[in-house]
Amino acid sequence: MYLFNRTGLSASNMHHRNSLKFSLLALLLLGVCTLGASEPAAKAAKSSATSASAGSQPARIKKQSEATRDQSTSAAWWKQELVPSQSFSDSSDPNGFFSSSHGLLQTHPPLYSGGGGGGGSGGGSLGVGFGPDITEPPRYTPASVLDFDTRGLDELRRNPLLSSPEECARACREGDPPKTCYYHFTAELYTVLGAACQVCTPNATNTVWSHCQCVLADGVERGILSVNRMIPGPSIQVCEGDKVVIDVHNMMDGLELTIHWHGLWQRGTQYSDGVPMLTQCPILFGNTFRYQWIAGNAGTHFWHAHTGLQKIDGIYGSIVVRQPPSADPNSHLYDYDLTTHVMLLSDWLHEDAMERFPGRLAANTGQDPETLLINGKGQFQDPNTGYRTNTPLETFTITPGRRYRFRVINSLASVCPAQLTIQGHPLILIATDGEPVHPVVVNTIISFSGERYDFVINAEQPVGAYWIQARGLGECGNKRVQQLAILRYARGPYQPTSQAPTYDVGLPQGVVLNPLDAICNKPRTDAVCVNQLKNAKQVDEGILQKRPDVKIFLPFRFLFYRPEELFQAHQYNRFLVAPGGGDHVISLVDEISFTFPPSPPISQVEDIPPEQFCNGDNKPANCGRNCMCTHKVDIPLNAVVEVVLVDEVQQPNLSHPFHLHGYAFNVIGMGRSPDTNVKKINLKHALDLDRRGLLNRQFNLPPSKDTIAVPNNGYVVFRFRADNPGYWLFHCHFLFHIVIGMNLVLHVGTQADLPPVPPNFPRCGDFLPPIDLH
Numbered sequence: 096m097y098l099f100n101r102t103g104l105s106a107s108n109m110h111h112r113n114s115l116k117f118s119l120l121a122l123l124l125l126g127v128c129t130l131g132a133s134e135p136a137a138k139a140a141k142s143s144a145t146s147a148s149a150g151s152q153p154a155r156i157k158k159q160s161e162a163t164r165d166q167s168t169s170a171a172w173w174k175q176e177l178v179p180s181q182s183f184s185d186s187s188d189p190n191g192f193f194s195s196s197h198g199l200l201q202t203h204p205p206l207y208s209g210g211g212g213g214g215g216s217g218g219g220s221l222g223v224g225f226g227p228d229i230t231e232p233p234r235y236t237p238a239s240v241l242d243f244d245t246r247g248l249d250e251l252r253r254n255p256l257l258s259s260p261e262e263c264a265r266a267c268r269e270g271d272p273p274k275t276c277y278y279h280f281t282a283e284l285y286t287v288l289g290a291a292c293q294v295c296t297p298n299a300t301n302t303v304w305s306h307c308q309c310v311l312a313d314g315v316e317r318g319i320l321s322v323n324r325m326i327p328g329p330s331i332q333v334c335e336g337d338k339v340v341i342d343v344h345n346m347m348d349g350l351e352l353t354i355h356w357h358g359l360w361q362r363g364t365q366y367s368d369g370v371p372m373l374t375q376c377p378i379l380f381g382n383t384f385r386y387q388w389i390a391g392n393a394g395t396h397f398w399h400a401h402t403g404l405q406k407i408d409g410i411y412g413s414i415v416v417r418q419p420p421s422a423d424p425n426s427h428l429y430d431y432d433l434t435t436h437v438m439l440l441s442d443w444l445h446e447d448a449m450e451r452f453p454g455r456l457a458a459n460t461g462q463d464p465e466t467l468l469i470n471g472k473g474q475f476q477d478p479n480t481g482y483r484t485n486t487p488l489e490t491f492t493i494t495p496g497r498r499y500r501f502r503v504i505n506s507l508a509s510v511c512p513a514q515l516t517i518q519g520h521p522l523i524l525i526a527t528d529g530e531p532v533h534p535v536v537v538n539t540i541i542s543f544s545g546e547r548y549d550f551v552i553n554a555e556q557p558v559g560a561y562w563i564q565a566r567g568l569g570e571c572g573n574k575r576v577q578q579l580a581i582l583r584y585a586r587g588p589y590q591p592t593s594q595a596p597t598y599d600v601g602l603p604q605g606v607v608l609n610p611l612d613a614i615c616n617k618p619r620t621d622a623v624c625v626n627q628l629k630n631a632k633q634v635d636e637g638i639l640q641k642r643p644d645v646k647i648f649l650p651f652r653f654l655f656y657r658p659e660e661l662f663q664a665h666q667y668n669r670f671l672v673a674p675g676g677g678d679h680v681i682s683l684v685d686e687i688s689f690t691f692p693p694s695p696p697i698s699q700v701e702d703i704p705p706e707q708f709c710n711g712d713n714k715p716a717n718c719g720r721n722c723m724c725t726h727k728v729d730i731p732l733n734a735v736v737e738v739v740l741v742d743e744v745q746q747p748n749l750s751h752p753f754h755l756h757g758y759a760f761n762v763i764g765m766g767r768s769p770d771t772n773v774k775k776i777n778l779k780h781a782l783d784l785d786r787r788g789l790l791n792r793q794f795n796l797p798p799s800k801d802t803i804a805v806p807n808n809g810y811v812v813f814r815f816r817a818d819n820p821g822y823w824l825f826h827c828h829f830l831f832h833i834v835i836g837m838n839l840v841l842h843v844g845t846q847a848d849l850p851p852v853p854p855n856f857p858r859c860g861d862f863l864p865p866i867d868l869h
């Protein structure tokens with residue numbers, strides 16, 4: 096089989112380094128956007144930028160009235176030693192303005208009568224319905240204070256039944272009536288370190304909404320795509336059963352958009368799943384599309400663009416659907432579940448993602464990210480000069496003696512798994528992909544694109560500040576991509592006293608969740624595999640029956656083109672230039688490379704020629720090696736379905752995470768071939784193993800997930816009951832694999848099982864009238 100050539104990195108990196116233009120951030124001034132009148136004296140920050148490469152770019156500082164500003168040469172604002180966010184140290188930030196200590200509210204438990212400080216109330220005191228006295232009802236921010244687009248504001252004013260994002264991010268109590276939560280998303284072309292940063296810098300309370308239009312990211316200037324001028328975009332935090340309405344206004348000139356609500360099952364709202372040319376037409380420039388769904392399944396989820404490569408350029412944000420504590424089997428394990436204790440991990444480039452697709456052969460090759468961000472924050476160290484930006488690191492504040500629920504979302508778009516470790520704090524894992532599991536203690540969580548993990552931290556270490564390290568594994572090891580954040584005890588120091596962990600000298604890993612070695616068929620002391628987690632909910636008996644109603648084997652691999660084959664006359668085959676050796680590849684699932692139809696089948700199936708659809712048993716005649724069509728597998732409503740994913744890519748260090756829309760499935764088994772004579776698994780061998788009963792399956796409380804990484808050179812077996820009709824995309828969650836066809840559609844039920852197409856639902860398709868020149 097083919098392997099990617101991983102040499103050639105150094106040569107390509109040189110081009111990359113030379114092409115980077117750095118900007119830096121000087122945070123000095125006073126006067127930050129404040130949330131409310133109660134805010135202590137406004138803080139400041141005018142940001143400025145200059146160039147690290149001496150004098151090659153004029154400094155963007157407008158006025159340098161003080162002589163001290165003469166120090167603002169590159170060296171003055173870059174630090175070779177890692178000292179996180181020095182600009183925000185105690186002296187310059189006495190109020191802890193940039194710490195994430197101010198949960199907008201305390202969401203758990205409903206009543207807490209203990210003494211001492213409230214959860215994470217150290218640092219600042221915005222006091223928006225939050226504080227030690229948590230029996231006090233939350234004081235809601237009036238909707239008019241929100242930095243809504245005026246059209247969004249108008250909608251909120253017009254309709255008094257709508258609740259604002261702040262009103263919806265609340266503690267969930269049994270018997271409380273559901274709210275209708277309204278969000279207005281304005282998607283734009285925007286900039287990191289733009290002039291907005293002379294007006295304010297974003298504060299830590301903006302997880303739900305921002306009142307400052309400055310985007311800092313990792314302190315390196317670049318053009319981005321953004322929703323409401325935030326990276327990540329607004330967080331949707333609601334209670335189970337709430338209705339969520341999001342008006343998505345596409346103001347990105349020349350770009351179409353859809354947004355997918357990753358993890359939400361969209362029962363009864365199949366038209367709001369946000370997959371372009373499957374569940375809707377893309378939202379055109381200038382248009383607004385109203386997504387409406389019920390927050391029907393609780394848990395940690397997220398939203399992101401499903402169009403093109405926009406997600407990695409900035410179109411993503413978190414979704415938290417909370418429950419009353421009585422509904423969470425693990426609620427006894429934690430005292431607090433704060434709006435600010437969400438860790439959204441993402442990867443970050445220093446150029447548009449489209450620069451990397453299909454990909455270059457010499458300059459800045461491949462699709463590897465430059466760095467990671469944690470809640471859109473981080474610092475970047477130039478590998479060439481060692482200089483580091485001094486943008487603020489994300490800080491999570493906890494109070495001694497309390498127990499906190501954290502929610503980690505892997506929103507990476509590239510192929511790198513992310514490893515998360517918190518210094519000195521074991522992680523009590525309690526949920527994955529929104530679904531509760533029996534608690535298990537680990538020290539490190541490895542997650543893949545699209546996965547979510549919830550864990551509890553007990554604040555039982557000496558008061559202090561502790562490092563949080565996120566490392567990019569696999570492909571990201573080449574550039575040693577990592578990011579740091581800080582776990583801080585209230586009233587303790589802001590900076591950890593210990594040396595910052597580096598990529599090569601990281602925090603001790605301890606017990607690892609999701610080990611990359613895929614040894615998952617036996618208990619082990621150093622690691623826990625995802626399939627070894629135990630579901631904390633009851634599992635549908637039908638799932639556990641010996642034989643499923645439908646069994647689907649899905650091998651997936653890359654097809655490698657020779658240039659003369661790729662660039663022949665009369666065709667423009669798509670391709671991705673893979674990192675390393677520059678192989679030109681497309682993806683095949685069951686020997687089909689998925690293409691989207693010209694109209695969405697959910698609403699315009701009659702406009703799609705039937706021969707557009709295909710599957711492994713029904714491939715178009717003469718489809719060839721690079722068979723391109725809309726891969727659709729029809730599944731009867733309510734069938735118990737078993738899917739066996741088989742990794743025929745077999746690239747070491749690369750495990751593809753597959754995400755299913757519309758469902759959570761039960762992970763029955765995963766691993767590699769038990770036959771040590773077989774060096775490479777393939778469909779034939781997997782079928783053979785299955786026949787011989789050697790595919791690892793276990794039926795004792797299999798965990799529920801919606802995203803599962805298939806071990807490289809291995810397999811995954813999962814099951815679900817197809818009780819949610821619709822057109823559900825099932826795909827590798829790596830962004831650059833989606834666009835080369837690593838997808839298919841599971842079509843459950845018939846059109847008659849779906850709600851009717853909403854009135855005036857936008858239509859789209861080819862326009863090919865008869866040619867008439869008269």
Ligand SMILES: [Cu+2]
Pocket residue numbers: 751752827828829832837
């Ligand atoms: Cu993939």
